[in-house]
Amino acid sequence: MTDLILHHYPESPFSEKVRLILGHKKLPWQSVRIPRVMPKPDVQALTGGYRRTPVLQVGADIYCDTALICDVLEHVQPEPPLYPLHIKGVARIFAQWADSTLFWAAMTYNSQPKAAGQLFPSAEVGQAFMADRKAMRTNMTQLRLGDATSAYRSYLRRIAHMTDEHDFLFGAEPCLADFAAYHPLWFTRTRTPVLADILQPTPSLLEWMERMSAFGHSRFEELSAQDAVTVAERAEPLPPGQNLLVDSAFQNDHGIPLGTRVTVTAEAFGPESTEGVLMAATRTHYSLLREDPRAGPIHVHFPRIGFVLRKADAT
Template sequence: MNPPLDDLILHHYPSSPFSEKVRLVLGHKKLPWKSVRIPPVMPKPDVVALTGGYRRTPFLQIGADIYCDTALICDVLEHMRPEPALYPAHLKGVSRVFAQWADSTLFWAAMAYNLQPKMAVQLFGGPEQAKAFGDDRKAMSGGMLRLRPGDATSAYRSYLRRLAHMTDEHDYLFGAEPCVADFAAYHPIWFTRTQVPPMAGILQATPSVTEWADRMAAIGHGAFSKLGSDDAIAIARAADPRPAGSNWLVDSAFQDDHGIPLGSRVTIAAESFGPEATEGELIAATRTHYSLRRTDERAGTVHVHFPRIGYVLRAADAA
């Protein structure tokens, strides 16, 4: 059984910045969705039942298809509802490049500034909760180089000025309408403004960025309803994963850059943050994405999808 094509389930939690990116995209495209609230830190047994190991937030579920990483989720939503466009024809290249910068360089500078120790304690409700969150993210970070607060503050100020050069000229970063670049740049600034408001003074020097952020916030999250994680798992179990080429990832031609044939047992993991691997049978490796088939005793057979950029594919016996 396949679900209705608009039966979108977002697994997220309220203070997750990358979740805010997708929530706003759903609102922008006026796509109704179901909200499953997941824990911000491990253990996450209901998450792992669906993803097989991937635990970054958020991920999108459509029946028995699981889409990981907000870059891929944006592609899926664009294919489902092309208008209003996240990737306007005249901005296809630059909007993707800018979004990748915003989701990485801007994001990490902003979050190193936002989550200085005094703010972490306030945000998470006490020193023990802040330590638990910090320990969880340290485990996800591996050997990543993290900016110290002073360096992060300097970088964030500089990036905000660069954004201001764009928002001084347009309502949105590249013109009169928002594109994927806006949603990618907005979510770390949203975190500064809404989750750690004592830190928001850094925005005072760039008033046009604040005005742009107000316009982004006004987009809203659209129409959604709450759903329990057990119910989401039951939906996956009752559904059939969609075949390659009909799963909102329209490119289906095999692109072999690894010497690993389809049907092989493989693992896929993020290059850096969140290195937990998902293992399964490789059923697609296209120019834009990978897809794995895996079976879970609770969720049944699911297809888990990842973007190529930012992820590492290995044969399972070499992982």
């Protein structure tokens, strides 16, 4: 198997989700540090527009969004499982809630002015970051700080009810739900410790966080962004059905045949589209073929849930 290359930056909560899963599965990987804000020319040479963090690269195949990245890592290393059979459905549903509702309540709380000095080395850096993220939220309604704080407190208590009963959220072993719930809380605890008192009323939750952090990040080596682009340029994208996504049957919910030039865009956060030729549209994902002057032919993969497929001439 070609090396797993994770494009990320240390402060990214969704990257921490994937880094811990790599640690849990003891998978070696290569680390490409990417900018926190635009421009991201090396990332977009691979994705064609998508700019959210992280991105997983395997040769000339690019996997976007952590929901899809988790499927890839499960295929690469099925044990220990992210989706145990007896809780496969509830683990996915809980993770979707944690990656959206919980995440945005937590990050609105984490981003309050009180924490600015811990988040950014200077006011200028902070202003640039907030302007960048505002541009990414063009299709979103953002919670007010007071409402987000109230919601976050309630969610922490509810998750703590689960950690009162088990070592992990659904039993003695972790599943996808644990990693999805952990990363926004990790941000509160490690990136904005001035705000971490919100975690103190739930000691079982803090104990669970210690168990999660103990998985670590496995073994990794640093790789430059240019070298990652070169890896893609020297590789060939794998045909649908032969890549690291397990399903390949065409599911035509849009009336758009394979071979059509299309765009894929996130429903909410991150308005940048990726354009290419539709190579696969299965029950779980879309795959686009695109050509890049630096990286050559690339297959870019997105999950169906959370993304919008359109004909390119309809955008």
